Amino acid sequence: xxxxxDAMGSDTCPEPEVVAALEAARLFGEEIILVGPADQLRPRLxxxxxxxxxVRIVHAPDVITMEDKGLGLxxxxxxxxxxxxxxIGIDFVKDGxxxxxxxxxxxxxxxxxxxxxxxxxxxxxxPGLTALFPNKTGFCTVLDIGxxxxxxxxxxxxxxxxxxxxxxxxxxxxxxxxxxxxNGEEAGKGNELVKGAYPLLAASGLNFVGxxxxxxxxxxxxxxxxxxxFTGNVLLKTSxxxxxxxxxxxxEEIKNSKSLGxxxxxxxxxxxxxxxxxKKLDPAEVGAALLLGVNGLVYIGHGxxxxxxxxxxxxxxxQAVDAxxxxxxxxxxxxxxxxxxxxxxx
Amino acid sequence: xxxxxDAMGSDTCPEPEVVAALEAARLFGEEIILVGPADQLRPRLxxxxxxxxxVRIVHAPDVITMEDKGLGLxxxxxxxxxxxxxxIGIDFVKDGxxxxxxxxxxxxxxxxxxxxxxxxxxxxxxPGLTALFPNKTGFCTVLDIGxxxxxxxxxxxxxxxxxxxxxxxxxxxxxxxxxxxxNGEEAGKGNELVKGAYPLLAASGLNFVGxxxxxxxxxxxxxxxxxxxFTGNVLLKTSxxxxxxxxxxxxEEIKNSKSLGxxxxxxxxxxxxxxxxxKKLDPAEVGAALLLGVNGLVYIGHGxxxxxxxxxxxxxxxQAVDAxxxxxxxxxxxxxxxxxxxxxxx
Numbered sequence: 001x002x003x004x005x006d007a008m009g010s011d012t013c014p015e016p017e018v019v020a021a022l023e024a025a026r027l028f029g030e031e032i033i034l035v036g037p038a039d040q041l042r043p044r045l046x047x048x049x050x051x052x053x054x055v056r057i058v059h060a061p062d063v064i065t066m067e068d069k070g071l072g073l074x075x076x077x078x079x080x081x082x083x084x085x086x087x088i089g090i091d092f093v094k095d096g097x098x099x100x101x102x103x104x105x106x107x108x109x110x111x112x113x114x115x116x117x118x119x120x121x122x123x124x125x126x127p128g129l130t131a132l133f134p135n136k137t138g139f140c141t142v143l144d145i146g147x148x149x150x151x152x153x154x155x156x157x158x159x160x161x162x163x164x165x166x167x168x169x170x171x172x173x174x175x176x177x178x179x180x181x182x183n184g185e186e187a188g189k190g191n192e193l194v195k196g197a198y199p200l201l202a203a204s205g206l207n208f209v210g211x212x213x214x215x216x217x218x219x220x221x222x223x224x225x226x227x228x229x230f231t232g233n234v235l236l237k238t239s240x241x242x243x244x245x246x247x248x249x250x251x252e253e254i255k256n257s258k259s260l261g262x263x264x265x266x267x268x269x270x271x272x273x274x275x276x277x278x279k280k281l282d283p284a285e286v287g288a289a290l291l292l293g294v295n296g297l298v299y300i301g302h303g304x305x306x307x308x309x310x311x312x313x314x315x316x317x318x319q320a321v322d323a324x325x326x327x328x329x330x331x332x333x334x335x336x337x338x339x340x341x342x343x344x345x346x
Numbered sequence: 347x348x349x350x351x352d353a354m355g356s357d358t359c360p361e362p363e364v365v366a367a368l369e370a371a372r373l374f375g376e377e378i379i380l381v382g383p384a385d386q387l388r389p390r391l392x393x394x395x396x397x398x399x400x401v402r403i404v405h406a407p408d409v410i411t412m413e414d415k416g417l418g419l420x421x422x423x424x425x426x427x428x429x430x431x432x433x434i435g436i437d438f439v440k441d442g443x444x445x446x447x448x449x450x451x452x453x454x455x456x457x458x459x460x461x462x463x464x465x466x467x468x469x470x471x472x473p474g475l476t477a478l479f480p481n482k483t484g485f486c487t488v489l490d491i492g493x494x495x496x497x498x499x500x501x502x503x504x505x506x507x508x509x510x511x512x513x514x515x516x517x518x519x520x521x522x523x524x525x526x527x528x529n530g531e532e533a534g535k536g537n538e539l540v541k542g543a544y545p546l547l548a549a550s551g552l553n554f555v556g557x558x559x560x561x562x563x564x565x566x567x568x569x570x571x572x573x574x575x576f577t578g579n580v581l582l583k584t585s586x587x588x589x590x591x592x593x594x595x596x597x598e599e600i601k602n603s604k605s606l607g608x609x610x611x612x613x614x615x616x617x618x619x620x621x622x623x624x625k626k627l628d629p630a631e632v633g634a635a636l637l638l639g640v641n642g643l644v645y646i647g648h649g650x651x652x653x654x655x656x657x658x659x660x661x662x663x664x665q666a667v668d669a670x671x672x673x674x675x676x677x678x679x680x681x682x683x684x685x686x687x688x689x690x691x692x
Contacts, residue, residue: 134591136591136594146529149529149535149536149537149538149540150537150538181580182576183492183495183575183576183579183580184579189495190495190576191495191496191574191576192495192496194495194576213583213587214580214582214583214584214585214586214587214588215583215586215587215590217584217587218584218588218590218591219587219591229529230529230536230537230540230577231576231577231580233529233530234527234529234560234577234580234581234584235580235584236560237529237560237561238560238563238581238584238585238588239560239584239588240560240561241559241560241561241563241564241565242560242564242584242585242588242589243588243592244561244564245480245481245482245565246588246589246592246593247592248482250615250618250619253618253619253621254615254618259614259617259618261614262614262615262617262618264611264614265611265612265613265614265615265616265618266611266614266615266618267611268605268607268608268610268611268614268615269596269608269611269612269614270611271605272596272599272600272603272605272611272612273596273599275599
């Protein structure tokens with residue numbers, strides 16, 4: 001198995017990427033392809049004592065930065081002769097020379113590069129950015145968290161099928177419970193999009209559990225949570241922000257408390273809080289978001305990712321390769337299209 | 347000043363309503379009109395020792411329950427001869443016999459009853475349900491949190507104008523910073539709705555601070571946060587659910603901790619956590635949601651509201667009456683319409 005790691009993605013690149021490549025090669029004992037400017041990468045690798053033959057540097061002179069956007073970004077992503085680390089890295093996956101691509105770079109850039117260079121799985125119009133959210137009982141799979149701000153009901157159906165296959169194959173959930181984010185649990189609640197998607201999901205043959213609100217999502221009542229990319233992104237950003245606000249408020253409340261007991265208690269509880277945040281909310285534990293629906297495994301991590309987060313992303317990418325996730329998604333989409341065609345013909 | 351309290355709203359009605367009416371009358375020294383079945387209310391009032399002449403019972407034989415929905419609900423809300431506690435209570439406001447209406451009942455029912463019986467302020471097509479959200483520095487005003495699952499850009503502009511006036515008049519914010527919930531801070535980010543609303547807000551003369559994500563909203567970077575009712579509802583439900591999840595996880599982590607220190611610390615920190623949750627996240631402190639844009643002050647609290655939450659709702663309703671909120675909203679909307687007409691004529 002070969003994983004490609006974009007050396008020029010994270011905010012402090014390429015240091016964490018080089019460290020992560022060495023660590024992942026050591027940990028998994030298989031090749032890591034590190035893509036970026038060779039003149040920058042080679043000395044760092046040497047400085048880190050890394051003449052590990054499993055870390056292979058592939059030269060890419062150009063990069064997509066956080067400033068790239070709009071038409072300029074689309075051109076950088078699309079042009080056949082593009083020499084960005086993302087384009088060259090993703091072409092390895094396209095050509096079958098690698099099994100998955102991992103980056104902590106510009107999310108829009110990675111999505112566009114993957115979309116243009118890999119194309120989508122037959123039947124998938126819109127790929128969905130897929131992430132794990134912590135809940136009461138473990139984690140749930142949420143998509144789309146930002147690839148498509150505007151969706152049609154059919155897109156949500158495809159997200160549901162892909163998320164369900166992911167949950168089954170990679171997360172090991174037998175019959176994943178699939179839910180739809182809405183502004184009320186009852187059937188019939190929702191905006192026009194949700195009202196349009198509900199009957200499609202109900203008739204899909206998936207284990208559809210209906211509309212979900214926050215308390216069901218975080219209470220662990222679904223394994224797969226489906227939304228348009230705007231709503232999914234608001235869900236993601238809100239949950240991160242509220243977790244941070246709570247943690248800040250607790251610390252402040254303890255600091256300002258006049259009770260010595262509370263101050264001592266705060267010190268004693270601190271490692272517990274830290275442990276919980278780490279287990280449940282640390283991106284390094286969860287890895288990176290998967291762009292589901294393109295013809296290749298593409299993982300996109302946060303720009304603030306450190307080497308530990310990147311090794312996690314490589315680990316989850318390896319699980320998806322092992323599970324033959326893409327074949328399973330292709331087959332599930334194919335089956336649904338066939339069923340639909342038969343239904344339409346009858 | 348006279349406030350109408352729906353006696354038949356909350357999940358355990360009318361007990362908390364009767365207690366709240368007595369407490370509010372005692373606290374504020376002004377009349378509370380308690381609307382509901384007189385044969386149920388009179389004995390409770392007597393049993394609670396309440397022959398307070400400031401609590402006036404107005405008979406309403408019918409109620410809107412949590413089960414009422416769809417066309418049946420619309421008819422119950424609209425019919426001129428409706429005898430529900432909501433209809434009779436809101437008619438008091440319509441006829442100028444009371445200054446505000448407070449209920450902990452069916453949100454859709456209260457919105458529909460208010461919409462049909464009071465009508466909207468000239469220039470307001472869609473009223474927005476308005477609530478306070480805790481943030482790092484205090485509270486911000488968010489609308490719409492659920493009245494309109496589907497909106498047009500013009501609706502978001504009207505929400506922004508109304509929220510800004512509310513923030514100024516009732517919350518005492520000099521020049522309220524108004525932001526738009528989006529899937530990215532940069533201008534140009536958003537779904538079609540947000541992209542359409544952004545230029546309207548930028549040209550509105552309001553103190554528009556641009557697009558907001560969770561970290562800005564909960565970090566305190568805006569006083570007024572605008573969204574369609576679907577997104578606003580997801581924001582509300584997600585923040586409630588994540589706060590609960592965090593609090594549950596902390597308790598569990600402390601319980602399961604093998605460290606005696608952490609257990610003792612947990613006990614010591616408990617009152618701090620409780621105090622924080624109360625100050626920041628307790629609906630009893632925040633009161634109820636205001637339906638902004640109808641011709642009358644209508645506050646809708648959670649069905650789980652206790653008497654303390656209702657007294658809070660009455661308190662915030664009184665503040666809005668004192669601040670002459672509705673006149674200010676009417677004037678602001680009028681000014682904007684005039685400005686727009688002049689701009690269109692030029």
